[in-house]
Amino acid sequence: KSVVILISGRGSNMQAILEAGLPVAAVISNNPAAEGLMFAQTRGIPTQVIDHRTFPDRKAFDAALAETIDTYQPDLVVLAGFMRILSEAFVDHYQGRLVNIHPSLLPAFPGLDTHTRALQEGVKIHGCTVHFVTSQLDHGPIIAQAAIPVLTDDTPTMLATRVLAQEHRIYPQAVRWFLQGQLTLVENRVEIKTTSD
Ligand code: GRF
Secondary structure, three states: OOEEEEEOOOOHHHHHHHHOOOOEEEEEEOOOOOOHHHHHHHOOOOEEEOOHHHOOOHHHHHHHHHHHHHHOOOOEEEEOOOOOOOOHHHHHHOOOOEEEEEOOOOOOOOOOOHHHHHHHHOOOEEEEEEEEOOOOOOOOOEEEEEEEEOOOOOOHHHHHHHHHHHHHHHHHHHHHHHHOOOEEEEOOEEEEOOOOO
């Protein structure tokens, strides 16, 4: 069994998944300058760049992306800071085997700048969510969440740092569950069978 990870930048979630010893067949980035590509290469993981700017439209980019992913025949496709919206055709193709991590407690704060918005709203609890991807941005059946308290003097950066530490914990865990057959999507509902972890 294996996963393919899609990144656009830093790739710290990708790194956490690699460091958890999970089987990563390839790392693919839409951004040739993504910092995470270097780390994957130092670990001997095949990397590919599919630069969205070289395609006429989203449909053509998504088709090329899917074609490349499918050459690795992964069991699961893992979005890890992948900053492109994916078309319905792409999402449908990976129904039940495409996951994302989002830096908020969904359904609160879909979209960008989640930590700034959480502070502006004055929420006392914030966190991150692993979910199956559907064609609605940052929605989709929830697999795992981790919550942290928001502190009085928090800045978006401080909050991001503490949430990220939780991302690095729950994302490898969710990927492991999936690869061990403990996590499935059954008609838009998440089923998890955990043992004693
Ligand atoms: C993470 O906060 C993730 O939740 C969001 O984008 C960020 C990616 O960070 N989707 P990294 O590239 O994994 O370091």
